[in-house]
Each structure stands twice: as C-alpha cells, then as structure tokens.
Amino acid sequence: MKGEQVERYISPRIETGPYFPGRGDFRVLFLNTNPYRVGVVNLGWQTVVEYLLVACPFVSIRIEYADTIEYAHLEPLDFDLVAIHIPFETNCPTAIRMLNQIGFPLFSRERNSSFPIVIAGGVYNPFPLADFVDVFVLGDGRLPMVELVNLCFGEKGNKQKVLEIASERKIRGVFIPNLCGAQEQISASPELSLNEYPIHTIWSSEDNVYGLPPDYLSIMVALGCRYKCPFCVVSHCQGIGRDRETEIETNRVLEILNWRREFISVKTVKLFFASSVNVEKLKRIISELTKEKVDVLVGSLNCRQIDEELVTLLKQSGQNRITIAPETNQNQRWKVSKEYITDERIFEIVKLANKYDLPLSLYLMYGLPGETDKDIIELGKLVKEVRRALNSSLEMQVHCNQVYLKPHTPWQYAGQISPEENIRRFNLFSGEFTGIPKIEVKTLDIYSSILQSLLARSDKEMGKLLVNLAFSPSYDSRELMKRVEKLIPDWQRYFTERELPEEPWSQIVFQDHKILWQRWMAFKKRLKQEGRGE
Numbered sequence: 001m002k003g004e005q006v007e008r009y010i011s012p013r014i015e016t017g018p019y020f021p022g023r024g025d026f027r028v029l030f031l032n033t034n035p036y037r038v039g040v041v042n043l044g045w046q047t048v049v050e051y052l053l054v055a056c057p058f059v060s061i062r063i064e065y066a067d068t069i070e071y072a073h074l075e076p077l078d079f080d081l082v083a084i085h086i087p088f089e090t091n092c093p094t095a096i097r098m099l100n101q102i103g104f105p106l107f108s109r110e111r112n113s114s115f116p117i118v119i120a121g122g123v124y125n126p127f128p129l130a131d132f133v134d135v136f137v138l139g140d141g142r143l144p145m146v147e148l149v150n151l152c153f154g155e156k157g158n159k160q161k162v163l164e165i166a167s168e169r170k171i172r173g174v175f176i177p178n179l180c181g182a183q184e185q186i187s188a189s190p191e192l193s194l195n196e197y198p199i200h201t202i203w204s205s206e207d208n209v210y211g212l213p214p215d216y217l218s219i220m221v222a223l224g225c226r227y228k229c230p231f232c233v234v235s236h237c238q239g240i241g242r243d244r245e246t247e248i249e250t251n252r253v254l255e256i257l258n259w260r261r262e263f264i265s266v267k268t269v270k271l272f273f274a275s276s277v278n279v280e281k282l283k284r285i286i287s288e289l290t291k292e293k294v295d296v297l298v299g300s301l302n303c304r305q306i307d308e309e310l311v312t313l314l315k316q317s318g319q320n321r322i323t324i325a326p327e328t329n330q331n332q333r334w335k336v337s338k339e340y341i342t343d344e345r346i347f348e349i350v351k352l353a354n355k356y357d358l359p360l361s362l363y364l365m366y367g368l369p370g371e372t373d374k375d376i377i378e379l380g381k382l383v384k385e386v387r388r389a390l391n392s393s394l395e396m397q398v399h400c401n402q403v404y405l406k407p408h409t410p411w412q413y414a415g416q417i418s419p420e421e422n423i424r425r426f427n428l429f430s431g432e433f434t435g436i437p438k439i440e441v442k443t444l445d446i447y448s449s450i451l452q453s454l455l456a457r458s459d460k461e462m463g464k465l466l467v468n469l470a471f472s473p474s475y476d477s478r479e480l481m482k483r484v485e486k487l488i489p490d491w492q493r494y495f496t497e498r499e500l501p502e503e504p505w506s507q508i509v510f511q512d513h514k515i516l517w518q519r520w521m522a523f524k525k526r527l528k529q530e531g532r533g534e
Helices: 043-055 089-101 142-154 159-169 233-237 250-260 279-291 308-317 330-336 343-355 373-389 419-433 446-456 460-471 477-487 513-529
Strands: 026-032 059-065 081-085 117-121 135-137 216-220 268-272 295-298 322-327 360-366 396-402 440-442
Touching: 026 043, 026 089, 026 142, 043 059, 043 081, 043 142, 081 089, 081 142, 089 446, 089 460, 117 142, 117 159, 135 142, 142 159, 216 250, 250 279, 268 279, 279 295, 279 308, 295 308, 308 343, 322 330, 322 343, 330 373, 343 360, 343 373, 360 373, 360 419, 373 396, 373 419, 396 419, 396 446, 419 446, 446 460, 446 477, 460 477
Parallel strands: 026 059, 026 081, 081 117, 117 135, 216 268, 268 295, 322 360, 360 396, 396 440
Antiparallel strands: none
C-alpha cells in the first residue's frame, strides 16, 4: 500500500461530506472502537480528523470501525501512525482486539521501531490501557494531534526518538506512560473556541444509529457546565479552566448550516449542549433554525430552564418529546446539584408535556453515597406519580442506571455498589410501578454495568482482564465475574471508598484533585450530619 496515491479521507462506507484534495503520503489509520452506525455520528473523532486534514496537507486518513476492520485486510506497516478513539470504558477490550486484528504485537513494549506509534484518545483514565498504547491524548485532541503528527512526519521511522522528543516538549494533553514519572503531572488539553473551531457533523451516512437519512447535522452549541455535579465527568472534564460553559453564537450555527448545505439538503439539526446552557441563547438558535425550515432536535433539558416559550419552540421545530434528568428523589437531590429542583417543578413540566402533546423521558440513577432503601422506593413512587399525571395517550420512558463513579470528579473517592447490590436496588426501584401500563424502562445490561464500574477507576493490573475479554469475549455477567475473580483476586478494591486522595490518575489534571478531595470531604461531613454517613 505504501507509495500508492490515495484519497486523503477514506471511509468504509459511502458518506456525505467535504473532499480534501492533494496527495497524503503520511498515512494515518484512525480506529473507531464503536460499530460503524454508532461511531459514524460521533462528533469527537470527526472534529479531530477534519482538523488534521486541514492543518497537515501531507496526511491521508483511513477510518475503520469495530465491525469493519476484519474485512479491511490491513497491515500495521501500511501506516505511519495509528490513532484509536475510545469514547467509553467498555470499548477498551475492543481497542486491544482491533490492534491485534491488523497485526500489532499485544504489548507496546513488544513493538520495535518498524511499527507505527499508537495514540489513543477519549479516555479519562488511561492506566488500564497503559501497556498497550504508546501515547494518550487527554482532553481536546486537535492541537496535541497536530503536534504529534508533525513530529512523527519529521522523524519518520524513528519511533523511540519521536516519543523522547514528545516527552521532552511536555506537550499539553500528551501522556506517554513509559516515559512519564509517577509524580509528573499531565494537564489535559483545553477545548478550542466553539465559535472559531466549531464541533459539528463533517461526514454523515444513511447507516446511522439515529435512524435518520444522511441529511442530518449535529452541532455542539455549548461545552462544560457550571453546576459541576459531583458524579458528572463531563462537567468536570469539559470547559477546562473556565468557570462557565463555553457557547457558540447563533450566527455561527447558521453559517455551519449553510456550509453543510453545500453537500446535502439538511432536514434535521441536532443540538448538543451542557446542562447549564444559556436558555435564552438556546431559544434564539432554535427560533432561527426553524426559520430555515429544518427540524430541530435536542436531548436532555435542564428542569430549571424549561418554560412554555421553550416548549412551544421545540414543538414547532419538530421535537417529538421532552427529556429531563431529575436524577433521584427529592430528598437526595441536594447530593447531585447545588441548585437542585423540587418534585413540584417536575410536575409543572409534566403539565407542559400534556398541553403540547409531547411524550416524556426521565433519566434517573441509584447507588448514590448514603442512599437508603427508602430513597429508592420514593424514587419508584415518583415515577408512578409522574405516569399518573401524564396523559394516558402519551408514551413515558424511564432510563435508570446505577451512578458510575468516575475519575476527576468529587465522587471518584466514594464506594461503588457491588454488582449484586446493583441488581437488588434496581429491582426495588422498578417494583414500585410493576404492572402500571405505558412505562418503558431502560437500563444498562448488568455485564456492561460491571465492566464500566471496574474500568472507570482501575489501574494497569486491569489490563489482564482486558486481554482476556478482547480475545475471548463473553457478555454473560456471571462468566465475567468468574474471570475477574480469577485474574484479579483483590478486585473489590475498585469498588471500595478511597481513604486517601491518591489514585493512579491523580497525575492527570482536568481539575485540581485537592479541590475534588475537599469537596468529597465536605460531602461526607454533610452526609454524617444528615445521619446517612458513618
């Protein structure tokens, strides 16, 4: 393959988007660890790939997915650099398997200089994959990736020298496990300006998880969140160095729409934003997009910001449901937000759903620190009361999972409920409305739930389990636990409360870990005052 002239952007499916002219002699293989129809809609990898193609005219990029790579018949030496996008912890075994499918030795230490450097992005805790990946990019990947690609291009074929130079330069957001001391702090790369460097759909496909034709356009209109809920990794790892969310201007959204129309007649615009997005700005964006004769879809809305004007705009723009995230019962909401809402506010939103004939979706969670069975039962009763208040003709969905304790949040130090307790609490919750019609309950399967809980706060030792799952996949939760107990006898430590603010990922800085520890200590103190702590 090397030496042949190729397109600068190569996808395994037919896609709609820009064409990048020229000859890309420096070949990058970009591995997306999701199946195609899920991975193709992700804005993170598209933003990085497009930025690279513009900034580095000598680059060509080939994209492969978890379900396309085995048919691609690739060799590692066909490429000068390999990048892997890992958006979820549960994708880690897939990353290892994909590298093996194209002929990489299992561990990075087994690859000599003839092999291209392997770079991974999207992870918040890189340590479970530290033995398999050469370089991690943490935070916004655009600037670090351009610097790494330029470095690899200048030192083509000299892998060790590239790693040493990158380590010496202290590139922000770049973590090289084999060359980074345990006490060395690595600051995550902050996002670029949303107005100057917007995040939106570059390529679309009719084969997508949305079930839409390829005439959709997704736009990130806000990053970060000022509420900083103690469980939320997104609010703590986006908007780095900012007290408030960063937002895009309405005119910029319209410019993106007009740009996209050069390739396809856009019919649907999906808006993504943080919980604390400026609601007046959001209304302006929706209003202007409606004038452009496109349907506008949004995800979960902040309960405090929903009013009749917003719901009217959403209804007029083609929105087909209201989605909110009360998270838990009223007595526990002080735990998850400084500006928590009342049940009364939830029922005001139900009235708006009834008035505008919009189905309702609720996002809820259990397993919070200090939670009691009474709390879970009250949460189930809330679901039952909402269903009774919602018009019988309207559909109601409930998405309910255990809270996953993630790095770089105050709750990274808390104890995670066990797999058995996870099942018990969900059954206790759902038992409150069993038999009540027209409640669709969705929850993550127990296998994925266990794996996510294990990987989120684990270390290099977890690599043994990842290898096992990569080459002998099993999606049975009991079989998973047998393997965990055999390979990692002291696995319970990943579920227990941390007594000291020292974790492997403490050297990775999205937020000041001392402040996170102080917030956790203050939270525990209040739990004790409430009679819920030790």
